[in-house]
Amino acid sequence: MKKVIILLGIPGSGKGTQARRMTEDFSYGHISTGDLLRALDADDQADSADKQLLADMKSGNLVADTLIYKLAFRAISEYLSEGKGILLDGAIRTVEQAQAYQEFFKEQGVEHEVVAIEMTLSDDTAWKRLTKRKVCEECGYILPYSPDNEKKTDCPDCQGNLIVRSDDNPDIIKKRLEEQGNAALAPIVLFYKEQGVLVQVNGEQSIDAVDQDVRQLLGV
Ligand SMILES: [Zn+2]
Structure with missing residues (x-):
């Protein structure tokens, strides 16, 4: 099984769920740049140079990528040196980032x-x-x-009343899909296709069916 798995998908594709399942089942390191930044923010014992970069980033004096690469690349090389595989989920939002990670993977062999x-x-x-x-x-x-679920009105667990969640703000979701939808993802997908490393699964299926397809593709 390949050691570096990059999950690509738009919001709602089930990418996060899939990432959690895979990292648990395969004992892969889960590289989430959001988590890395939050961990650095919360860690009082963290490297002072990193803390300074974080402060610079928050004040807008540093391109976020600089710090994110540093944190992500360090976490990735730690996992790889332990002989573990890694899974990237949501870390790559632009072709520039995809290129930077690809360069890093080359350096790591x-x-x-x-x-x-x-x-x-x-x-x-x-x-x-x-x-x-x-x-x-x-x-x-x-x-x-x-x-199928669109027609259901009773909870399968307790027969309570099912309602459409009102806290999902449609304006925010619309903006997320404009920024992170297929138009934004297409150039990144093309990049990996040109690298000859792209595989696709049909994310319109149920979570379990997607899971099965992914495992088949990975040969596990
Ligand atoms: Zn219920």
């Missing part, structure tokens, strides 16, 4: 270990998944959007 998995999903399905999921008024059960 793992460029042949890279596989990019795109969980394909239309912007339309993403919109429905993000705005039409339902929650149980009684127990908080979350029913993800699907054409």
